[in-house]
Every structure is written in C-alpha cells, then in structure tokens.
Amino acid sequence: MSSTLAVSRAGAWLPRLAWAALAYNILVILWGAVVRITGAGAGCGEHWPLCNGVVVPQDPSVHTLIELSHRLTSSLSGLIAIVLVVLAFRVAPKGHMARFGAVLSLGLIILEGLVGGVQVLLGLTADSTDPARGLVQGIHLSNTFLLLGALLLTALWASGGPRLRLRGQGAAGWASFAGLGLLLVLGAAGAVTALGDLLFLPADGSTPIATVKRDFAATATVIENLRIIHPLLAILTSAYLVWLGVLLRRVRPNAEVNRWSLVLWGLLGAQMVAGFANIALKAPGWMQLTHLLLACIMWLATVMLTYRALTALSVAPAPAALSPSPSANRTTPKGRNA
Structure with a gap:
C-alpha cells in the first residue's frame, strides 16, 4: 500500500488545505462561543437551516446578524471539508490515511451542524435553562474536539506522517x-x-x-x-x-x-x-x-x-531481568560461555 501522494500541484495543495481547514475551524468554534456569550443563539428564531423562516432575513437585528454569520461560517467549513475529501481522493492512493481523515472530518462537520440544528429547533438557546441544553452543549463541544483531532490527523497524514x-x-x-x-x-x-x-x-x-x-x-x-x-x-x-x-x-x-x-x-x-x-x-x-x-x-x-x-x-528497552545480555549466547573458541 503506497503512502505517497501524487506528485502534482494538487498533491501539494492537500496538506495546505488540511492545515488551513484546521485553523479556520478553530475560528468558527470561537465565533460560536461569541454567539453563546452574546445570547444571540435565538437570533434566527427556532428555524434551521433557514433564518426566521427565510433565506435572507429583512431588517435583521444584531443578534440575527451574529447568529446568521455563524451559520454562514459553519457552512463554509462544510464546503472546505467537501473539497478536502475530493482532493484527498484525487491525489492520495487507495488506502491512504489522508482519505480516511478527510471523510471522517466531513462526517464530524455534518454531525456538528446537526447538533447545532437540534439545539435551535428545540429552543435550547438564548435564555433557556432547560437541563437538556447542558447535555446538547456538552455533546456539541465533545464533537468539536473530535473534529479538530480528525483535521489534525488529516493534515499530518497529508503531509507524509505515518499511519497509527x-x-x-x-x-x-x-x-x-x-x-x-x-x-x-x-x-x-x-x-x-x-x-x-x-x-x-x-x-x-x-x-x-x-x-x-x-x-x-x-x-x-x-x-x-x-x-x-x-x-x-x-x-x-x-x-x-x-x-x-x-x-x-x-x-x-x-x-x-x-x-x-x-x-x-x-x-x-x-x-x-x-x-x-x-x-x-x-x-x-x-x-x-x-x-x-x-x-x-x-x-x-x-x-x-x-x-x-x-x-x-x-x-x-526491556528491563535487564527480562532481556538477555547480547553476549549471553556468545561462546569462546572452546565452546564455553564467554
């Protein structure tokens, strides 16, 4: 099984895109925290993926702009993940771990969006004190960590790192x-x-x-x-x-x-x-x-x-008691142990 990427301009772009996707998703995560801190999670009402029931809201409030911008930046991370998968399958040979990492990253980004959508549709935003909100928030951040880990491994494998x-x-x-x-x-x-x-x-x-x-x-x-x-x-x-x-x-x-x-x-x-x-x-x-x-x-x-x-x-090295000395089986010319 080859671990070498195709030597081409596209092959050179795969690790760059993977590292860029990792950095970009950290920014998206921080902006998601801004949504929570500002209480803008209900800026689009209980509508998802639409915002207040429409694609482009008219006369949006500040909270609506914050929430909508988070959705747009999150959607862009999904598009980047799709491009990453396409590029990985184009330049990496069959069985290469960069392919697996790219697909895993895309799956986790999709799951990330679904968890966020459930949070909005159930009204677990803004001032909601429903205990279920804490559960969803915890799952959301755990999935976020897994996503970052998958992107990091993808970048390492795309850069020529060995498989685990x-x-x-x-x-x-x-x-x-x-x-x-x-x-x-x-x-x-x-x-x-x-x-x-x-x-x-x-x-x-x-x-x-x-x-x-x-x-x-x-x-x-x-x-x-x-x-x-x-x-x-x-x-x-x-x-x-x-x-x-x-x-x-x-x-x-x-x-x-x-x-x-x-x-x-x-x-x-x-x-x-x-x-x-x-x-x-x-x-x-x-x-x-x-x-x-x-x-x-x-x-x-x-x-x-x-x-x-x-x-x-x-x-x-193993402990001395469990590892025989290199000279243990060496014999003298007369056949006795040295």
Missing part, C-alpha cells in the same frame, strides 16, 4: 486514549459550566464560595448543580496528563514525544491560570474565549503527543 498502529501499544496505548477520553469529558463539563456562568452567575460581588452555595440551594437548577464538576475534573485531568507525559517519555523515548509533552505541560499551566482568572473575574466574555482557545490548543497538543508516541520508531 493501535495494536500492541501496551501502556502507551491505553494511557494515551484514557487521557483523550478525560479531555473529552472535561470539555463537555466545561461547556455546561460556561452555560451556567452565562445564565446564573451573579453580577454582584459574591465570592466563589457564595456562588457554590447558591449552586446547591433548594431552588438551584441541574445546570447550576453541575457547574462544580468542571473545576474538580480539571484538577484530576491535569494531574493525569502530567503523568501521561512522564510515562510516554519513558516508554516511547523520542524527540517528538519529549517536545510535545513539554508543550502539553506548558499549556496545562496556562489553562489552570486562565481557569482561576475566569472564576476570579466572574467569567467575562474575553476570558471565556481565551479559556476555550487554550482548551482547543491543549486538546490538539494531546492528540499530537499521542500520535507521536504511537508512531514512534524507538521503544524503551
């Missing part, structure tokens, strides 16, 4: 995927907390302790009850990812593994600072966007660390 080998990876395999799973759950919990901050965070000078007490008052909603999960899970996940970096550096000694583990640790520190600042400042919009951007980058760094670890050419 999932079998026989041992501790490096299960520990890496457990870390990715934790980040998905953390992201979903973060989406619920961000929603709770938008809907219920008091504008007065309440302390974080007072806010937590309010979250568990008799009149608190399910979304308020769940807000505490994200910071607690963030501490647990951060500790695990630090350990994961140490493990992978030991069992997959490789320059790329060392580099990306350091990047991940640096991002963990920055994200923890951003998280505490978000709480202290009572989650202003710009801080929420910073927190989300760091979350996306940290997810991508973890995917990259996992990819480099599972495609590393060198593996740590």
